[in-house]
Amino acid sequence: MSYPKYFMEKGGFKMDISMKHGAEKNPFITLNPPERAVIFMQQHIGVCNGPLVKKGERVLTGQKVGDAVGKMRVPVHSSVTGIVEDIREVYHPVLNRLETAVLVRMEGSEEMKPLPSTNLDSRKEIVDMVREAGIVGMGGAAFPTHVKLTSKGVHTFIVNAKESDPNLVCDVRLMIEKPEDIVKGIMLMVKALNARRIIFATRTREGEIPELEEIMLEHGIEIVRVTPSYSVGSEKLLVKELLGVEVPTGKFPPDIGVVVNNVSTAYAVYRAAYLKEPLISRGLSFYSDTTGIDNLWFRAGTTLRELMEGLEHETRRYDRFVMGSLMMGWSVGLPHTPLLKYSAGLTALTPEFPKPYDEQLKCIRCGYCDSVCPVDIYPSLIMKAEKEDDIDALKRLHVEDCILCNLCSYVCPSRIRLTKHLWDGKDKSRA
Amino acid sequence: MKSEMPPHIHIGTSKDKFMLKTFTAMLVPAFIAVLAIGEVAFYHLMIAVGTALGIHYLIFLMQRLKNKKPTYPTPYSPLVAAMIVGLSMPVLAPYWLTASVSALMILVFKYGQGYFFTRKYVNPAAAAKALLLVGLSIMIFLSEPLRTGLIFHPHHLRLDLLSAEGFSSVDRFYSTDSLTAFRSLILWKTHGWLGGVSGLAVLVVGTLLTLWAKLKWRIIVSLLLTMAILAAATGFITGGYVLLRIAFHVFTGSVIFLAFFMATEPQTTPMTYTGQYLFGFSLALLTFGLQLFNVLGGSIIALVILNIFTDKFDKIVLRKPYGHREVKT
Numbered sequence A: 001m002s003y004p005k006y007f008m009e010k011g012g013f014k015m016d017i018s019m020k021h022g023a024e025k026n027p028f029i030t031l032n033p034p035e036r037a038v039i040f041m042q043q044h045i046g047v048c049n050g051p052l053v054k055k056g057e058r059v060l061t062g063q064k065v066g067d068a069v070g071k072m073r074v075p076v077h078s079s080v081t082g083i084v085e086d087i088r089e090v091y092h093p094v095l096n097r098l099e100t101a102v103l104v105r106m107e108g109s110e111e112m113k114p115l116p117s118t119n120l121d122s123r124k125e126i127v128d129m130v131r132e133a134g135i136v137g138m139g140g141a142a143f144p145t146h147v148k149l150t151s152k153g154v155h156t157f158i159v160n161a162k163e164s165d166p167n168l169v170c171d172v173r174l175m176i177e178k179p180e181d182i183v184k185g186i187m188l189m190v191k192a193l194n195a196r197r198i199i200f201a202t203r204t205r206e207g208e209i210p211e212l213e214e215i216m217l218e219h220g221i222e223i224v225r226v227t228p229s230y231s232v233g234s235e236k237l238l239v240k241e242l243l244g245v246e247v248p249t250g251k252f253p254p255d256i257g258v259v260v261n262n263v264s265t266a267y268a269v270y271r272a273a274y275l276k277e278p279l280i281s282r283g284l285s286f287y288s289d290t291t292g293i294d295n296l297w298f299r300a301g302t303t304l305r306e307l308m309e310g311l312e313h314e315t316r317r318y319d320r321f322v323m324g325s326l327m328m329g330w331s332v333g334l335p336h337t338p339l340l341k342y343s344a345g346l347t348a349l350t351p352e353f354p355k356p357y358d359e360q361l362k363c364i365r366c367g368y369c370d371s372v373c374p375v376d377i378y379p380s381l382i383m384k385a386e387k388e389d390d391i392d393a394l395k396r397l398h399v400e401d402c403i404l405c406n407l408c409s410y411v412c413p414s415r416i417r418l419t420k421h422l423w424d425g426k427d428k429s430r431a
Numbered sequence B: 001m002k003s004e005m006p007p008h009i010h011i012g013t014s015k016d017k018f019m020l021k022t023f024t025a026m027l028v029p030a031f032i033a034v035l036a037i038g039e040v041a042f043y044h045l046m047i048a049v050g051t052a053l054g055i056h057y058l059i060f061l062m063q064r065l066k067n068k069k070p071t072y073p074t075p076y077s078p079l080v081a082a083m084i085v086g087l088s089m090p091v092l093a094p095y096w097l098t099a100s101v102s103a104l105m106i107l108v109f110k111y112g113q114g115y116f117f118t119r120k121y122v123n124p125a126a127a128a129k130a131l132l133l134v135g136l137s138i139m140i141f142l143s144e145p146l147r148t149g150l151i152f153h154p155h156h157l158r159l160d161l162l163s164a165e166g167f168s169s170v171d172r173f174y175s176t177d178s179l180t181a182f183r184s185l186i187l188w189k190t191h192g193w194l195g196g197v198s199g200l201a202v203l204v205v206g207t208l209l210t211l212w213a214k215l216k217w218r219i220i221v222s223l224l225l226t227m228a229i230l231a232a233a234t235g236f237i238t239g240g241y242v243l244l245r246i247a248f249h250v251f252t253g254s255v256i257f258l259a260f261f262m263a264t265e266p267q268t269t270p271m272t273y274t275g276q277y278l279f280g281f282s283l284a285l286l287t288f289g290l291q292l293f294n295v296l297g298g299s300i301i302a303l304v305i306l307n308i309f310t311d312k313f314d315k316i317v318l319r320k321p322y323g324h325r326e327v328k329t
């Protein structure tokens, strides 16, 4: 009901989103806690944590197992009760490299270590609680939420409930199942920011989730139904769509008095404040060719194998898994890779699943990539400049403004993954 | 099982689909050409397509035999280029000329450019035709050029298209028993280039193709608009029938066909939006000038010249990206 078959992107290009059609009706299935949880130290943008526990130590569910000093630091917590089996380097599915992780083997009955009590009338205490709970941007960016909440001069708070990725639906499901809790989380963040205006940006239609709409109305939250498109899910583009202003290059929404947070982040804040639970579990949309999309509630650190076994899926049937968005996430082939606390999606791909970028041809200069680019740069020319190591051209072409949405690769008739050139181009222009 | 970078889905576009769309659209002017001109048009088209495809398959086979990756794994791109050659040939051209242009196009400007350079720098069909036109023009120095194979009357070169009196000869060339010159230029003309038989049909089909295949429309708009403005201005300044001027400069020769099917060829045209507008504008200026000097295939020659400067056009002005512009609140 809430999803059309297509999103319309700039330049008249369509994005097929039929895979999530109707999946918002599937209730969350709560998965069992994993036998062995793999907790990465780095699950946020910023300073990497160091382990706070030792091998052989007993830890409780919700106990901090990693933290660091500095502003951009967010602790990580054990998602199970058990024994620290090992601390070692494991392949990180988002950073695409080996990273330190604490491996906790479940043992004994579950015991929870709650967060300390918080005075919810104190702005500072709310911010401290959000940090202690390890809350990061749940839309996939993993930006430390407490850092956003300390922004000064914020007039508008935007809740991003657009969920624009073609394979994700868990946010809308959360809105259906937990409307009151989401609003409580929103109001706490608004209190911390002292924002005057609250906008709830959604793609759902009027009357689709009446309970949520009613509560929002009571709290003076404006519901804005945004353009059905993939790119408008990006923070900066959402700000433009809603407020008509652009975030200047090199700056972030808080620099212009706006803070954007995901709807799942608001729910995580609610859980921290009212259930005293840090961020150790969340909702996820899982897609496989046999089941379509299922909405799962999982514990962070659950490996893909355990998740698949929990769902009685034959892991070997699948060739690779994409964590997060099909447009932006890396694929991993290793079934012992763990899910992170900000993983919103998982897609299991079979060997037969078409690999559209295998037969890459030469650029035919059709300009499709340039037409679809939502930030109006020229990916085709950036690719050329990157290949030629032309740093001046990369700067002149504003490679730094690329939001890495990957729409340019998505439309390319020569099936070129421009992604690598854009990443490398950014690196080269900064060097 | 290795990690793969995103994205993992694709809209479904492909080079072959792009070519097939263009080919499908070209079938309309081809059909009209055969309807209006008869079997001569049909033979020209068949010869152009047959020559190019024959050479393409020979090279394809050789590459396969030598275990080399085929330059063109499918025939769609050669097919489109061959159709363009066929449709941009003059009705008067001898068949050997059509075959020569087609062979030159596929061998030198399609395979050759692809082999020696990282991309194509000039439109293969336009370059092949321009080369032969320039070569053939030397024939005017022969004693019996028409019989030897020259495809235009040498006295055309003496026409004065700038003054109102000189321009009135257009009436003579284009009006028929049932159509005035103005109507003939837009609707139906049975001499000139195959692809330009019905300017209106090309306009309609070309517009639909532009939307369907998402062609570089800025080139088309600026080319046709500039041509129309230049024609109108000349008409006003020199006196005479302004609408006929516009119809002549926009629909004569292969201008209208070139606007949609040649000037938008992706590889040889600019990528930036300002570059595309300027490319169309410059193409119109050059074409208009060459038309006034009666240069045969002026638009084609102008296109080839401008193709060479495509990279320069891409450096002129860039659009301002998000975050660099003032937005009204």
Ligand code: SF4
Pocket: A362, A363, A364, A365, A366, A367, A368, A369, A370, A379, A380, A408, A411, A412, A413, A414, A415, A416, A418
């Ligand atoms: S879409 Fe692909 S083929 Fe077209 S210009 Fe961009 S990179 Fe080149």
Ligand code: SF4
Pocket: A369, A372, A373, A374, A375, A376, A377, A378, A379, A401, A402, A403, A404, A405, A406, A407, A408, A409, A418, A422
């Ligand atoms: S990935 Fe970058 S260059 Fe490509 S469409 Fe998105 S913003 Fe534009």
